[in-house]
Amino acid sequence: MADAYIFDAVRTPRGKGKKDGSLHETTALSLATQVLEALRDRNGLDTSKVDDVVLGCVSPVGEQGSDIARTAVLTADYAESVAGVQINRFCASGLEAVNMAAAKVASGEAGLAIGGGVESMSRVPMGSDGGAWPTDPSSAFKTYFAPQGVSADLIATLYGFSRDDVDAYAVESQKRAAAAWADNRFKKSVIPVKDQLGLTLLDHDETVRGSTTMQTLASLNPSFTGMGEMAFDAVVTQRYPQVERVNHVHHAGNSSGIVDGAAGVLIGTKEMGEALGLKARARIKGAASIGSEPSIMLTGPALVSEKLLKKLGMEVKDIDLYELNEAFASVVLRMMQALDIPHDKMNVNGGAIAMGHPLGATGAMILGTVLDELERSDKETALITLCVGAGMGTATVIERV
Secondary structure (H helix, E strand, O other): OOOOEEEEEEEOOOEEOOOOOOOOOOOHHHHHHHHHHHHHHHHOOOHHHOOEEEEEOOOOOHHHOOOHHHHHHHHOOOOOOOEEEEEOEOEOHHHHHHHHHHHHHHHOOOOEEEEEEEEEOOOOOOOOOOOHHHHOHHHHOOOOOOOHHHHHHHHHHHHOOOHHHHHHHHHHHHHHHHHHHHOOOOOOOEOOEEOOOOOEEEOOOOOOOOOOOHHHHHOOOOOOHHHHHHHHHHHHHHHOOOOOOOOOOOOHHHEOOOEEEEEEEEEEOHHHHHHHOOOOOEEEEEEEEEEOOOOOOOOHHHHHHHHHHHHHOOOHHHOOEEEEOOOEHHHHHHHHHHHOOOHHHEOOOOOHHHHOOOOOOHHHHHHHHHHHHHHHHOOOEEEEEEEEOOOEEEEEEEEEO
């Protein structure tokens, strides 16, 4: 098996995923195309050497359906020989796409590949693709289905995180993201999104609110109380009878934002990099996925991290930086609690609570973010992971070279 090296990682800024968001008039295809163009142009890439492009997309319907990866390859004017495939592992799709691209390189199937993702949540709303899991009784009843927000509140209740705990985490995420932007920590990876005339539409993450305080968050009502009272509190307490009552603590301010965006990671063999004059920035040391209990749903990151570290012969303390998607504050608090990870190693530049979570792209985005931070802070290893719908987790460990 060959080593898979990362040569570059780029992402768009995240635009507010509503009709008044700066990227609402930009299609998912355009977002993905601009990422591929940036990878080509930044690296003087002979695109005929790229064997495949793997893009995550969680709602692959309408204008972002029909294998958007191959369509983006064509609109970005890559060589006709470059293949493209769209994949879906819910929120981990972008990281899974990177892992698949890396696996193609490691196996010898590809000498050079791109993994990434795209989601235009303002134009193709979350859930547009439907699905049997929440709607077919044969799966919903069997798995004690509940919406993710209720699952996040269940985690907070089960593991003892109060409203103050999740709000304090959210405030810190906002402060870290604002400080990172002020310090230009994202400038290496973020490319501006432009319109058809070449005018910049957005060059920064649109939802960062560095002025957020505990007081401003205290004014927000819990978002998932109604869902819980309607039916789903009763469902999850059947699955977890030790919980007398679900404490609903999550709201828009301590949960991931709905946004638009895209990302791409250029991966290849050492030999291909040398032939094309590409400098390796990191090596993908290993990756793993795991299934976890589907009703609580969001506890997979700790489990998959343990699985991957064991496979690599590593321990929690061997990782310099952790990057976990902030789907909800309790998800991150639980992983830090379960693996005894100090907060100064986790999401050091903020996360999706501040910057948003473009579902299919986030995994690739946060890999690029932590790679930049490894270089900036002169550290060696990072673990990237995400919780996943239906109870799963995906993780990747990278090391600088």
